[in-house]
Amino acid sequence: MKKDLRDIINNHIILYAESADIYVLAVDSAISSNLHVFKNRLGHRFIDVGVAEQNAFDVAAGLAREGATVFVFGISTFLLYRGYEQLRSIICENKLKVIFVGLWCGLYYSDQGYTHLQIDDINVTxxxxxxxxxxxxxxxxxxxxxxxxxxxxxxxxxxxxxxxPGSDYLDAHVASNPSTFKDSNALAILATGQSVKRSLLASEHIKSSLKLDIPVHPLCDLDVKRLQSRTQEYVDNYQNLLIVEEHLAFCGTGASIGFSSSLKQAGSRIHCLGVGDLVVRNQTYDRALEFHTLNIPGIINKCLSILEG
Known part of the structure; x- marks a missing residue:
């Protein structure tokens, strides 16, 4: 049975919390973040601040200043935007060890209205x-x-x-060695999050039906400096790169890679497949993926249009 990623995160934190000064804060999200295991095991290290994102980051900052490592869990769009001032001016500026876990990113909450959609967080963070x-x-x-x-x-x-458990997160690791490139270097896909699995399935379909080999390289580290260094070999070795992500296409990971490569005035042609400017409110997650062509058929069609162009 496929595992719940929240349990993977919480159990990993518990392993470290047994011997380290780690606290977990919830923003009225103990249930939605599946934090009951941590709470039952280490209740004296668990704090639920209620619906108070700014307060959560202030408490986290205070604990971090005393040497603790603090995890803050919550719905990503509320955590980031309601607590942005504290995150920016107190935590990030002072390099405090606060790790915030933003759940339900991308198009997941497409049926909950625009306030719940987290489709521009990479651009902001x-x-x-x-x-x-x-x-x-x-x-x-x-x-x-x-x-x-x-x-x-x-x-x-x-x-x-x-x-x-029913998500498109993979159980296994995808080996990705940028130093070993395929004979065909016309196109490669760089993908993040659940888009990695969909991109792999799209690539497999293209290979089986058209005998075209389009490798998929997953990206995990998205902060500016490491993203630039870890994608440079892809930019140098593929004629085209398609970046697939559940994020606004014009300001996400693809935009960052495209900007870095344009400064060098050389390398791949960058193509971004993400959420379009037009966001339709209140539709199912699967319908939202289809609308923004982030489902498997959409990725296949995008790859073929790049190769044909």
Missing amino acids: RSLPNLNIYSPYSILSTKYCLDDALEHQGPSYFRIENPL
Whole structure:
């Protein structure tokens, strides 16, 4: 049975919390973040501040100043935008070790109205100083990102789309070695989060039906400096790169990669497949993926149009 990504995160935190000074804060989200296991095991390290995002970051900052590592859980759009001033001016500016786990990113809450949609967070967070940004795509990549965040001497942001067992997060790790490129270098896909699995399925379909090999390379680290260094070999070695993500296409990961490559005036032609400017309110998640062509057929069609062009 496929695992719940929230449990993967919480159990990983518990492993460290047994021997480290770690606290977990919830913003009226103990149930939706599945924090009952941590609460039952380490109740003295658990705080639910209620519907008070600014207060949560203030409390987290105070604990972090005393040497603690603090995880803050909640619905991403509320955490980021309601607590943005505290996150920017107190936590990020002072390199405090606060790791905030933003759940239900991307198009997941397409049926809840615009206030719940988290489709521009990469654009917002990549401008914050000292902040590591993670968008895991699998169970193993989630653990890797958690280990990296716990070693980072500063704040981190986890972008989690749909953590439930029925999601498109992968169980296995996808090997991606940019130093070993395919014979055909016409096009490669760089994807984040659940878009990695859909891109892999699209690539498999194209290979089986058209005998075209389009490799898929997952991206986990999305903060500006590391994203630039880890994607440079792809930019140098593929004629075209398609970046697939559940985020506004014009200001997400693809835009960041495109900007970096344009400064060098060389490399791949960058194509961005993400959420369009027009956002339709109140539709199902699957319908939203279809509308923005972020489903498997949409990725296939985008790849073929790039190759034909």
